[in-house]
Amino acid sequence: MNTALHFTMQWNDWLDFFNHYLSLSLLSVGGAITTAPEMHRYLVVQQHWLTEQQFNASIAIAQAAPGPNVLFIALMGWNVGSNAGGLLSGLFGAFVPMTGILLPSTTLSYLAARWGHENRELRAVRAFKQGMAPIVIALIIATGWILSSTHSNPSEDWLLWLLTLATALIMWRGKVHMLWLLAAGAFLGWCGLV
Amino acid sequence: MPLNPSMKALEDRPRPQSLTDLFVSFTLLALQGFGGVLTIVQYALVEKKRWLTNEEFVEDWAVAQIMPGPNVVNLALMIGGRHFGLAGALAAMAGMLAVPMALVLLLALVYAQYTDHAGVAGALRGMGAVAAGLIVATGLRLFGAVKANPMGIPVCIALGVSCFVTVGLLHWPLIYVLMILGATACCLAYRKLQP
Numbered sequence: 001m002n003t004a005l006h007f008t009m010q011w012n013d014w015l016d017f018f019n020h021y022l023s024l025s026l027l028s029v030g031g032a033i034t035t036a037p038e039m040h041r042y043l044v045v046q047q048h049w050l051t052e053q054q055f056n057a058s059i060a061i062a063q064a065a066p067g068p069n070v071l072f073i074a075l076m077g078w079n080v081g082s083n084a085g086g087l088l089s090g091l092f093g094a095f096v097p098m099t100g101i102l103l104p105s106t107t108l109s110y111l112a113a114r115w116g117h118e119n120r121e122l123r124a125v126r127a128f129k130q131g132m133a134p135i136v137i138a139l140i141i142a143t144g145w146i147l148s149s150t151h152s153n154p155s156e157d158w159l160l161w162l163l164t165l166a167t168a169l170i171m172w173r174g175k176v177h178m179l180w181l182l183a184a185g186a187f188l189g190w191c192g193l194v
Numbered sequence: 195m196p197l198n199p200s201m202k203a204l205e206d207r208p209r210p211q212s213l214t215d216l217f218v219s220f221t222l223l224a225l226q227g228f229g230g231v232l233t234i235v236q237y238a239l240v241e242k243k244r245w246l247t248n249e250e251f252v253e254d255w256a257v258a259q260i261m262p263g264p265n266v267v268n269l270a271l272m273i274g275g276r277h278f279g280l281a282g283a284l285a286a287m288a289g290m291l292a293v294p295m296a297l298v299l300l301l302a303l304v305y306a307q308y309t310d311h312a313g314v315a316g317a318l319r320g321m322g323a324v325a326a327g328l329i330v331a332t333g334l335r336l337f338g339a340v341k342a343n344p345m346g347i348p349v350c351i352a353l354g355v356s357c358f359v360t361v362g363l364l365h366w367p368l369i370y371v372l373m374i375l376g377a378t379a380c381c382l383a384y385r386k387l388q389p
Contacts, residue, residue, distance in 0.1 A: 061302055067291075069264070070263075124380075131382060134349075142357065146365075164330070168330040181327075184320075189320025190316050
């Protein structure tokens with residue numbers, strides 16, 4: 001990546017980086033990606049630790065790569081560390097914001113899940129789980145919809161839409177393994193067909 | 195109240211055998227999850243390994259979703275924690291993150307050389323479209339989980355459609371939708387359930 005950014009990270013910079021992600025953690029309801037606009041403000045606009053291109057590439061690579069999408073934060077930290085130093089600094093950089101963003105939210109989730117499991121007979125706990133069921137299912141469908149509607153030009157992108165629709169139908173009703181479908185999508189895209 | 199499926203004896207069902215089993219299982223799941231891990235997690239844990247029923251998956255997902263932080267990481271640590279306590283939660287979470295993180299950093303190094311390659315960009319676009327379809331299909335497959343819901347199917351459909359419209363079409367911030375629709379739904383369910 002052709003970076004135009006050169007700076008050094010002092011310990012207080014790393015600490016600030018860590019604290020910033022620590023404070024974002026409990027705000028990230030619906031996934032860490034919901035706080036991406038704030039990360040952009042902090043990393044690109046305020047601190048000048050990342051270029052615009054690096055910021056966008058971090059999100060794109062993490063979404064395409066296997067694994068949870070939250071790894072985009074490791075990539076951002078990796079880029080910050082690499083901009084400031086070399087490979088080691090990059091590796092350290094990957095861990096700093098990942099630890100920050102995960103520590104508070106996972107602690108809270110663990111305690112909440114344990115409490116919920118111990119009190120699963122309570123009417124309020126059962127009402128929460130039963131009440132939320134249709135909402136979270138619809139949220140999953142909405143997520144798929146939002147991902148596909150980033151292709152917003154119908155005349156050019158109708159083939160992508162068709163691919164998404166076909167995938168949804170095959171996977172819903174059929175017995176094809178999803179890795180075959182992903183491979184087919186990659187192949188069609190590689191050949192420039194979608 | 196009819197016997198809740200989650201109350202069937204836990205022992206006579208498939209379950210993770212050890213911390214290593216948890217770590218390896220979640221590592222393999224994560225590595226198959228292109229464009230998000232939810233699809234493969236539901237498929238593998240519910241339909242292949244049968245550690246959870248569809249209903250339990252939706253219940254756990256509701257908690258994972260409403261808590262801050264990455265949903266699939268929350269889900270992994272809940273499942274690990276249920277079987278092996280804190281150690282299980284950490285093993286499942288480490289499985290979800292450790293190897294994929296190493297891989298994504300490697301990919302970033304390689305990707306830097308191919309950003310302008312038309313084939314690579316096209317392949318990523320194609321995989322993105324498929325990944326979106328997979329997520330939609332996961333939602334559709336889970337819909338069976340509300341069949342026995344005490345609120346009744348019509349109310350469930352009304353809630354689901356409102357959620358899809360506000361989040362998917364109107365792009366309202368998730369936190370408001372969860373608060374307004376979620377509170378409504380929980381009150382409705384509370385009234386239908388026996389005390």
